[in-house]
Amino acid sequence: MMNYIWGGMMIFSFISAIFTGNMQPLSDAVMNSALDAINLIIRLTGMMCLWSGIMRIAEKSGLTVYISRCLGFLFSRLYKNVDKNSKTAEAMSMNITANLLGLGNAATPLGLEAMRRMQEENGDKTRATDDMIVFVVMNSSAMRLIPTTVAALRTQAGSASPMEIMPATWVSTGLSLLAGIFAAKTISAIMSQKSSGIIKLKRGVKV
Amino acid sequence: MKLFGAFVIPFVIVFIMCFGICKGTKIFDCFLEGAKGGLVTVKNILPSIVGLLVAVGMLKASGGLDIIVKLLSPIGKLTGIPEEIMPLAVLNPISGGGALSMYEMILEEYGPDSFQGRAASVMMGATETTFYAIAVYFGSVGIKKTRHTVFSALMADFVSFVASAWTVKLFFGS
Numbered sequence: 001m002m003n004y005i006w007g008g009m010m011i012f013s014f015i016s017a018i019f020t021g022n023m024q025p026l027s028d029a030v031m032n033s034a035l036d037a038i039n040l041i042i043r044l045t046g047m048m049c050l051w052s053g054i055m056r057i058a059e060k061s062g063l064t065v066y067i068s069r070c071l072g073f074l075f076s077r078l079y080k081n082v083d084k085n086s087k088t089a090e091a092m093s094m095n096i097t098a099n100l101l102g103l104g105n106a107a108t109p110l111g112l113e114a115m116r117r118m119q120e121e122n123g124d125k126t127r128a129t130d131d132m133i134v135f136v137v138m139n140s141s142a143m144r145l146i147p148t149t150v151a152a153l154r155t156q157a158g159s160a161s162p163m164e165i166m167p168a169t170w171v172s173t174g175l176s177l178l179a180g181i182f183a184a185k186t187i188s189a190i191m192s193q194k195s196s197g198i199i200k201l202k203r204g205v206k207v
Numbered sequence: 208m209k210l211f212g213a214f215v216i217p218f219v220i221v222f223i224m225c226f227g228i229c230k231g232t233k234i235f236d237c238f239l240e241g242a243k244g245g246l247v248t249v250k251n252i253l254p255s256i257v258g259l260l261v262a263v264g265m266l267k268a269s270g271g272l273d274i275i276v277k278l279l280s281p282i283g284k285l286t287g288i289p290e291e292i293m294p295l296a297v298l299n300p301i302s303g304g305g306a307l308s309m310y311e312m313i314l315e316e317y318g319p320d321s322f323q324g325r326a327a328s329v330m331m332g333a334t335e336t337t338f339y340a341i342a343v344y345f346g347s348v349g350i351k352k353t354r355h356t357v358f359s360a361l362m363a364d365f366v367s368f369v370a371s372a373w374t375v376k377l378f379f380g381s
Binding site: 022127142159165 | 215216219220223224226227229230232233234237238239240241242243244245246248249252253256257258259260261262263264265266267268269270271274301307310311314315318319320324325328329330331332333334335336337338340341342343344345347348349350351352353354355356357358359360362363364365366367370371374375377378379
């Protein structure tokens with residue numbers, strides 16, 4: 001899927017540039033974006049190292065165990081193959097906690113740690129598991145309680161009440177999380193039903 | 208609220224440090240070990256980020272993004288997303304930085320307490336950069352078959368866009 005989207009974006013850009021006459025800006029964008037990516041990575045590197053290090057302290061000291069116990073009720077419902085007492089569940093709960101606190105920079109390294117642990121138990125290393133999909137969908141929608149960046153920008157723009165949008169944000173985030181998880185789980189269920197159906201069909205033929 | 212925002216990061220760090228010290232953890236050794244792991248992660252996600260940012264940069268520079276916005280504007284009309292913030296909705300899943308500067312433009316043009324300003328604020332607060340998250344999370348472990356992740360995540364985005372327009376109508380009237 002990412003293959004088509006990625007390729008599609010570039011091919012579509014090229015065709016658009018022919019019609020809009022933006023070939024020179026397009027050519028510049030190729031060079032500049034690659035540089036932007038490196039700038040972004042440099043900014044990320046410090047944060048990644050910092051929060052990965054702090055996470056390791058939380059893990060070694062046993063703090064993550066407490067937090068994952070608090071969030072344990074989530075795991076049995078959301079994830080099929082994640083044991084709520086496992087290291088994976090610990091990394092996942094730290095990721096969710098960081099997200100809720102609005103620590104986006106901390107959430108990413110924690111989430112990637114959870115991905116690495118899920119990947120260790122993944123039979124097909126190139127294929128996403130159902131649990132991974134739910135987890136990535138959750139991380140691709142916002143789980144933060146306080147939209148700090150938005151509030152800061154609203155203050156800057158002279159809003160009378162920068163935080164007034166919070167309840168509306170919670171409702172929107174909640175609905176979008178539900179929709180994402182529902183879509184991921186439903187499609188997973190349909191797919192597994194289909195594939196088990198095919199196996200049954202094949203068995204039927206053999207018998 | 209502002210003060211609270213400033214408290215979160217230092218508090219979280221100090222709390223984890225204190226907890227570690229109380230439990231007798233060698234905190235600096237652990238930190239170094241973890242930070243080294245973070246470096247490996249950065250190395251693993253670099254290719255995905257370069258690939259994604261180049262494609263997004265091309266889409267913006269070529270004017271292709273404007274074409275997509277125009278093509279999608281009927282959907283905006285159908286679902287109640289105001290026309291003025293449709294570009295934000297289109298940009299949001301693909302580019303975090305792009306969405307942020309678009310958001311600032313909307314705030315400047317319509318004011319933060321207008322319907323457009325509020326709906327854009329809710330939209331920004333309720334979403335993350337979907338493609339970035341997918342590229343980084345799967346890129347870091349080398350997964351190529353993402354199956355229905357993109358569809359499900361875009362579904363979540365779509366719901367949050369529509370919901371941000373409707374919740375603002377519901378909570379603020381206009």
